[in-house]
Amino acid sequence: MLRYDAADIDKKYYYDGDDLGANIIGENKDRTVFKTWSPLATGVYLNLYLDGEGDNRIETVPMEKLDKGVWYVELFRSCDGLFYTFSYEFENAxxxxxxxxxxxxxxGVNGNRGAVVDFSDTDPKGWDKVEKPKCENACQAIVYECHVRDFSIDESSGVCPEHRGKFLGFTHSRTxxxxxxxxxxxxxxxxxxxVHLLPVADYATVDEAHPEKKQYNWGYDPKNYNCLEGSYSTDPADPKCRIREFKELVMTxxxxxxxxxxxxxxxxTYYTEESAFEKAFPKYYHRTRRDGSFSNGSGCGNETASDHMMYRKFMIDSLKFWATEYKxxxxRFDLMALHDIETVNIIRDELNKIDPQLLMYGEGWTGGESPMPADKLAYKWNSYDFGRVGLFNDxxxxxxxxxxxxxxxxGFISGNRNTASILRRGIAGSVPHHQLHDASEACWAFEPTQAVNYVEAHDNHTLWDKLxxxxxxxxxPADLIKMDRLAAAIIILSQGMPFIQLGQDFLRSKPRKLNEGESPNEVNIYSQDSYNAPDFTNAIKWDKKNKYRCVFNYYKALIKVRRSSPLFRMADKGExxxxxxxLDTGDYNFVIWKLEDDKECFVIALNPYLEERYFNLPWGIFYRRLDEFGFIDEEEQSGYVRCAPLSATVFKRV
Structure with missing residues (x-):
C-alpha cells in the first residue's frame, strides 16, 4: 500500500502541462504522443489495441519517466483509429x-479502452459556421432539463426508430x-x-454493446469523464460516431x-478500487478518512478530492475540453458542495477565459458527510464565497x-399559509430586499444570477405527481391543474434563472410499475427516484401535450412574458x-409585487385561494398582460381589479 502525503505530492510533482492523454501531433499528423501522470509508479506501459474490446492487442510499449511524475512515449505514426490503455506498476505490487x-x-464500447481520435474528422458539415447563442448572464436563460433517452424514445415522439433515444433525436424537425x-x-x-442535458459523458451501468436490453440510467454513475456515452449513439463501437452525433445535436x-x-x-467515481483513477495513482484522486478508508460524501461509495492539485487540474482540463471541442x-455540477470553494472559483475563472457567457451552476449540498471542513466546501450557505456560480434554490x-x-x-399553491415569507425571498431573487425581514435563511444569494428557481427536476416526484x-x-383535478400553472408562474416570473424539467409543461408524470404482491396506494404508484426505471416510467409520452395543451400554452405564455422585458431578468441586487x-394587500398570502422602471410597469398578483380576490392597482391605466389561462386582455383597467382563484395575473401599464 502506498503511503504519502497528498500535499507533499502536489508540492513536488504538480504538472501544469496541457498534453496529458493521447495527442496526434506533427505538421502531417504523423506522430502520436502518449502522456500520463503517476509520480510514485515504478513503471508505466502503453498497450495498443485494434478494437475497443476483445483479444486484439498489437503491442505493449514501456514509457519513459519525465519530470513532475509524467510518463511519456512517442510513436512515429498516427494512431488515429487505434485503442489504448495504460498499465501501472508500483513498488511491492x-x-x-x-x-x-x-x-x-x-x-471503445463500454469505455474500457481509450481511443486515439483525430477530432478534425469528427466535425459535421457546417460545424465552424454556426454561431453560439448569446446569453449575457444567467437571468437571461430559461433552462429546460432533458434526458437524452426520455426525449425521443417513445413512439409518440415522431422520431424515426433508429434515432429514438439517441443524440440524433434532437436533430429532427417537423416531428x-x-x-x-x-x-x-x-x-x-x-x-x-x-437545454440542460442529464449526463452525456460515458457512464458505467448501461451495456452499450447490447442496446436491445432496454437498459436505463440517468448517468450519475461516471466512468470516463471526457468520453461520450455510447448508448446515445447509433454505433457505440465507433468512437467517432458518438462524437460526430453529439456535435450534430449541439449544432442543431x-x-x-x-x-x-x-x-x-x-x-x-462509479467504481472505487477498480476506477481508472485508483489504478493510475492509488488513494490520490479520492478523499480518505484518517484510517485510510474512502470517505463517502457523495453517498455513492466515495468522493473525489478537488482540493488535490492534480484532480483539480483534471476537472479544469476536462471542462475546457468540453467547452472548446464541443462548443x-x-x-451543471452534481453535488457541487463536495468541491472546495477555491476550486469552484478557479473553474469559473478558467471558463471566463474561454467565454464569460458560459453558464455554471450546481447543487449546493452533498450526499453524505465529507471529511473536508464545511466552510471550505461549496455549500449553498457559503454562497457569498463563490457568488459568480449558480445554485439550485430549494x-x-x-x-x-x-x-x-x-x-x-x-406548499403555497396547495393551501399552506406559512410559506409566503420564504416565497417572497425567492421572488426577489433570494437577495436582500429592503421590504423583507423574515425568512433570513432564504436570503442567501450574492446576486439574483445565483438563484436557480425550480419546482421540478429529475430527482424526486414530478410537480404533477406531488400535487x-x-x-x-x-x-x-381542475384545481390541481390551476396549482400547477400557479407554480409555473412563480418560477418563471421570479428574479433569478428559471429551470423546468422536460414535460413539466404538460403535466409530466412518472408512473411506477408495482412489484409482485405490492398493493397500490396514492404514493407508490408514482416513482420518486427513477434513476434506473424503465421507459414505462421515464419516457416522455408526447400525447400528453395534446391532452394538456392548455397547460403547455400557459407555460409558453409565461416564457413570452418573461422574455418581453428586462424587468423580469434583473442581474443585479441593486436593480x-x-x-x-x-404591495400591501392586507393579506400576506395574497402576494402582489410591482416591477417598474422609467419605461414599463408590471404588477404580478398570486392568488393561492379557491376563491377570487380583488386589489387596487397602482396609479395609471393597465391592461391584463396575462390572465389565468395565459391570454392577453387589452381592455383598459384601473383601480379595483379581480384575480381568479388559484392563479397568477400579470397587469401591464398602458
Whole structure:
C-alpha cells in the first residue's frame, strides 16, 4: 500500500502541462504522443489495441519517466483509429494494473479502452459556421432539463426508430404527435433558451454493446469523464460516431438559438478500487478518512478530492475540453458542495477565459458527510464565497409545492399559509430586499444570477405527481391543474434563472410499475427516484401535450412574458431593490409585487385561494398582460381589479 502525503505530492510533482492523454501531433499528423501522470509508479506501459474490446492487442510499449511524475512515449505514426490503455506498476505490487487513461477523450464500447481520435474528422458539415447563442448572464436563460433517452424514445415522439433515444433525436424537425409539435420543434415552440442535458459523458451501468436490453440510467454513475456515452449513439463501437452525433445535436440546437448545458459529475467515481483513477495513482484522486478508508460524501461509495492539485487540474482540463471541442454553453455540477470553494472559483475563472457567457451552476449540498471542513466546501450557505456560480434554490421549491421529502406536505399553491415569507425571498431573487425581514435563511444569494428557481427536476416526484399525492383528497383535478400553472408562474416570473424539467409543461408524470404482491396506494404508484426505471416510467409520452395543451400554452405564455422585458431578468441586487416593490394587500398570502422602471410597469398578483380576490392597482391605466389561462386582455383597467382563484395575473401599464 502506498503511503504519502497528498500535499507533499502536489508540492513536488504538480504538472501544469496541457498534453496529458493521447495527442496526434506533427505538421502531417504523423506522430502520436502518449502522456500520463503517476509520480510514485515504478513503471508505466502503453498497450495498443485494434478494437475497443476483445483479444486484439498489437503491442505493449514501456514509457519513459519525465519530470513532475509524467510518463511519456512517442510513436512515429498516427494512431488515429487505434485503442489504448495504460498499465501501472508500483513498488511491492504483485501485478500491473491495466486501465483506460483518465484523460482519454474517446473510447471503445463500454469505455474500457481509450481511443486515439483525430477530432478534425469528427466535425459535421457546417460545424465552424454556426454561431453560439448569446446569453449575457444567467437571468437571461430559461433552462429546460432533458434526458437524452426520455426525449425521443417513445413512439409518440415522431422520431424515426433508429434515432429514438439517441443524440440524433434532437436533430429532427417537423416531428408531430397528433396536432402537437414534439422534440426540437417543441423546444422552439415553448421558447426556452437552453437545454440542460442529464449526463452525456460515458457512464458505467448501461451495456452499450447490447442496446436491445432496454437498459436505463440517468448517468450519475461516471466512468470516463471526457468520453461520450455510447448508448446515445447509433454505433457505440465507433468512437467517432458518438462524437460526430453529439456535435450534430449541439449544432442543431445552436442553429435554432438554443444553448446546450452539460450535467457533469466530478464529485465521485462509479467504481472505487477498480476506477481508472485508483489504478493510475492509488488513494490520490479520492478523499480518505484518517484510517485510510474512502470517505463517502457523495453517498455513492466515495468522493473525489478537488482540493488535490492534480484532480483539480483534471476537472479544469476536462471542462475546457468540453467547452472548446464541443462548443457547449454551460455546466451543471452534481453535488457541487463536495468541491472546495477555491476550486469552484478557479473553474469559473478558467471558463471566463474561454467565454464569460458560459453558464455554471450546481447543487449546493452533498450526499453524505465529507471529511473536508464545511466552510471550505461549496455549500449553498457559503454562497457569498463563490457568488459568480449558480445554485439550485430549494427554498423556493419547497415553499411553492411543499417539502420535497414528504409527499403529503403542502406548499403555497396547495393551501399552506406559512410559506409566503420564504416565497417572497425567492421572488426577489433570494437577495436582500429592503421590504423583507423574515425568512433570513432564504436570503442567501450574492446576486439574483445565483438563484436557480425550480419546482421540478429529475430527482424526486414530478410537480404533477406531488400535487396528486398531496392534494387529490382535498381538491378537484381542475384545481390541481390551476396549482400547477400557479407554480409555473412563480418560477418563471421570479428574479433569478428559471429551470423546468422536460414535460413539466404538460403535466409530466412518472408512473411506477408495482412489484409482485405490492398493493397500490396514492404514493407508490408514482416513482420518486427513477434513476434506473424503465421507459414505462421515464419516457416522455408526447400525447400528453395534446391532452394538456392548455397547460403547455400557459407555460409558453409565461416564457413570452418573461422574455418581453428586462424587468423580469434583473442581474443585479441593486436593480432588484430599486425596481421591485411588494404591495400591501392586507393579506400576506395574497402576494402582489410591482416591477417598474422609467419605461414599463408590471404588477404580478398570486392568488393561492379557491376563491377570487380583488386589489387596487397602482396609479395609471393597465391592461391584463396575462390572465389565468395565459391570454392577453387589452381592455383598459384601473383601480379595483379581480384575480381568479388559484392563479397568477400579470397587469401591464398602458
Amino acid at each position: 504483485h501485478n500491473r494494473l491495466e486501465t483506460i487513461d483518465i484523460y482519454a477523450k474517446a473510447c 408531430r404527435c397528433g396536432k402537437s409539435e414534439t422534440c426540437l420543434d417543441h423546444l422552439k415552440e415553448l421558447g426556452i433558451t437552453h 440546437l445552436h442553429k435554432n438559438g438554443i444553448g446546450v448545458i452539460m450535467d457533469v459529475v466530478y464529485n465521485h 457547449v454553453d454551460g455546466f 427554498n423556493i421549491r419547497d415553499s411553492v409545492k411543499g417539502g420535497t421529502f414528504n409527499p403529503y406536505d403542502l 396528486k399525492i398531496s392534494g387529490s383528497n382535498h381538491y378537484s 432588484v431593490g430599486q425596481h421591485l416593490q411588494f
